[in-house]
Amino acid sequence: MDRAKRTRRSVAxxxxxxxxxxxxxxxxxxxxxxxxxxIAEAAGISKxxxxxxxxxxxxxxxxxxxxxxxxxxAVTEPDPDLLPEQRLRHSLRAYLDYVDQHRRxxxxxxxxxxxxxxxIRAVVxxxxxxxxxRIVDGLGIPAPPPTLVVGLxxxxxxxxxxxxxxxxxxxxxxxxxxxxxxRALGGVLTLLADHPVGEQEE
Amino acid sequence: MDRAKRTRRSVAxxxxxxxxxxxxxxxxxxxxxxxxxxIAEAAGISKxxxxxxxxxxxxxxxxxxxxxxxxxxAVTEPDPDLLPEQRLRHSLRAYLDYVDQHRRxxxxxxxxxxxxxxxIRAVVxxxxxxxxxRIVDGLGIPAPPPTLVVGLxxxxxxxxxxxxxxxxxxxxxxxxxxxxxxRALGGVLTLLADHPVGEQEE
Numbered sequence: 001m002d003r004a005k006r007t008r009r010s011v012a013x014x015x016x017x018x019x020x021x022x023x024x025x026x027x028x029x030x031x032x033x034x035x036x037x038x039i040a041e042a043a044g045i046s047k048x049x050x051x052x053x054x055x056x057x058x059x060x061x062x063x064x065x066x067x068x069x070x071x072x073x074a075v076t077e078p079d080p081d082l083l084p085e086q087r088l089r090h091s092l093r094a095y096l097d098y099v100d101q102h103r104r105x106x107x108x109x110x111x112x113x114x115x116x117x118x119x120i121r122a123v124v125x126x127x128x129x130x131x132x133x134r135i136v137d138g139l140g141i142p143a144p145p146p147t148l149v150v151g152l153x154x155x156x157x158x159x160x161x162x163x164x165x166x167x168x169x170x171x172x173x174x175x176x177x178x179x180x181x182x183r184a185l186g187g188v189l190t191l192l193a194d195h196p197v198g199e200q201e202e
Numbered sequence: 203m204d205r206a207k208r209t210r211r212s213v214a215x216x217x218x219x220x221x222x223x224x225x226x227x228x229x230x231x232x233x234x235x236x237x238x239x240x241i242a243e244a245a246g247i248s249k250x251x252x253x254x255x256x257x258x259x260x261x262x263x264x265x266x267x268x269x270x271x272x273x274x275x276a277v278t279e280p281d282p283d284l285l286p287e288q289r290l291r292h293s294l295r296a297y298l299d300y301v302d303q304h305r306r307x308x309x310x311x312x313x314x315x316x317x318x319x320x321x322i323r324a325v326v327x328x329x330x331x332x333x334x335x336r337i338v339d340g341l342g343i344p345a346p347p348p349t350l351v352v353g354l355x356x357x358x359x360x361x362x363x364x365x366x367x368x369x370x371x372x373x374x375x376x377x378x379x380x381x382x383x384x385r386a387l388g389g390v391l392t393l394l395a396d397h398p399v400g401e402q403e404e
Contacts, residue, residue, distance in 0.1 A: 153372075161362070162355055172352045181356070
């Protein structure tokens with residue numbers, strides 16, 4: 001490997017390492033209470049180096065959320081060896097475990113002031129679109145009808161709403177959350193079964 | 203009626219009338235594109251009078267959203283003469299019709315920058331709590347178990363997610379939206395039927 005390549009790699013690694021530290025910090029401390037100094041201190045680097053990669057706290061935060069969404073997309077990757085319902089449960093469990101470990105971050109992204117930032121919203125939308133595409137793929141439907149798209153968008157809202165309520169202190173187990181999410185999706189899909197793909201109605 | 207009472211009433215009426223105009227304006231124009239001058243002009247009053255009631259645009263906007271939520275709570279009032287499922291459909295139809303008439307406003311509150319304002323979030327939360335309380339009342343459950351609360355919070359997220367997708371252009375009919383919302387709730391409630399109220403599990 002030549003020197004330039006090695007340098008590029010170490011820059012990418014350095015950047016990623018700082019994002020991991022940011023994820024840790026933002027998962028435990030409210031956004032407004034975190035300063036660039038805190039991040040630099042937690043990382044054992046100078047504030048200047050952080051500003052070298054990101055223009056400010058909001059920019060850094062958006063990169064941290066992107067990193068978290070990449071994680072979430074990776075850990076919830078459907079396991080092709082499982083049957084559809086088990087595959088869904090498996091991904092939901094991974095989703096809930098990840099969220100559980102990053103509670104405050106999740107609530108901020110979903111409901112906090114900075115969560116309304118257009119860049120953050122775009123990242124969250126990408127996550128939702130990935131979930132939707134995976135379910136549509138799993139159902140083996142090449143062109144999902146609008147009813148299915150709306151139903152799945154609704155279902156994603158279901159999971160998010162239930163998770164927020166859980167994170168805010170409702171005592172339900174992870175398995176109960178998985179179960180109710182599976183059943184809510186089942187309810188939506190019965191509608192599709194009644195109106196086979198391709199049928200039009202007004 | 204004495205003079206003081208009449209004055210108080212007309213102040214309240216005036217205020218309400220301005221909120222109705224604001225609701226009209228914000229339902230058709232993005233928040234950022236609306237100025238206090240536009241509102242004053244639409245109402246045929248001076249900017250000074252608007253500032254007499256509200257300190258600025260954001261304050262006025264929050265009051266408009268509160269007014270809209272009062273409307274929504276009123277139009278979706280459950281009809282005690284209907285059977286439970288019909289009652290739900292009836293309220294859902296009223297909800298969707300109202301939202302359809304105030305599309306832009308709904309999207310702003312749910313996803314726009316100003317939608318993250320703590321005062322707006324509190325108003326939206328009050329709406330969600332009202333919906334939750336009504337469903338719990340309808341089920342005749344005095345102390346809803348956490349599973350039900352989380353499931354209903356999820357269901358409210360379902361309706362919001364589906365509605366946003368519909369408003370963004372997915373071609374589904376109002377009745378399809380009603381139907382999938384009813385079925386999603388049915389899916390959640392089957393969970394409760396399996397675990398009767400009062401039973402504890404860990």
